[in-house]
Amino acid sequence: MWSLERHRDVGAYALGVLDPAERFRFEDHLPECATCASLVGELAPTTGALALYARVTPPCVEVLARPAPTFLDRAVDRLGALHRRTRRRLWGATVAALLVLAAAGQGVAMLTGVGTGSGHTATLRGHDAGTGVAATVTADDQDWGTQVGLDVRDSGGPRVCELVAVGRDGSEQTVATWTVRGDPVALDGGVAARPADLARFEVRAADGIPLLTLPMRAS
Structure with a gap:
């Protein structure tokens, strides 16, 4: 032993x-x-x-270098946030697709919300059978205001159109203008008002005639 x-x-x-x-x-x-x-x-x-x-080896040097705890915390937090944003985007896209299918051809506007890193993104889709205008507008909340994206199809024309953001106080800001030539149009723009301060977006002809209204809240 x-x-x-x-x-x-x-x-x-x-x-x-x-x-x-x-x-x-x-x-x-x-x-x-x-x-x-x-x-x-x-x-x-x-x-x-x-x-x-x-x-x-100096006494203050460790055998193995280790990342600072704050670095690990930031990495874990960012990875978790990325996963959460991805899940929200997939869910928002699925809901939006189902709403488009359900409302096709009925001339209604729809609103879906998708979370983003900077705030909240409102995605509005609508079609007006009378004017022949179909559009998708995204309103992304930013510190400076609202970043706006527009995809529009217009069977009318040729004509000059504009996208106008209408505030809850009745104020109006022009986001973008374009000429209808029969092809889809994709534009980006912005307004100073935040999404929470907006009541709706309107696609109008140059003479002010409304072609499509997209409310920020579903009626």
Whole structure:
């Protein structure tokens, strides 16, 4: 039993971590045990390398570099936020597609909300069978106001049209103007008002005749 216990002390002896009494007993055992003597010899290069590292490494340097906790926290938070935004976008796109199919050809405007990193994005889709105008408007909440995206199809024309943002206080801001030539039109623009302050978007002809109204809230 004593011999087996000494076998287990080989690593500790090679690293120099045995207390004086245990070291004395192991060295007393070592000449009589060829197995332990062989193991100590095999560990000698490793213990020598560790000793050299200890001599040349400043005390304040850790063996392994570790990222700061704040870095790990930021990385985990950003990954979680990305996953949440992806799930919201997929859900919003699915709901919007179902609403478009359900309301096709009925001349109604629809509103769906999709979360974004900067705030809230309202996506409005509508079609007016009388004027032949179909449009999708996205209103992205920004610190400076509302970033607006427009995709519009117009079977009328040729004519000049405009997209107007109408505030809840009745104020109006022109987002963009374009000429209808029979092809779909995609435009980007912006207004100073925030989405919460907007009542609706209107596609109008240049003479002010409304062609399609997209309310910020479904009626």
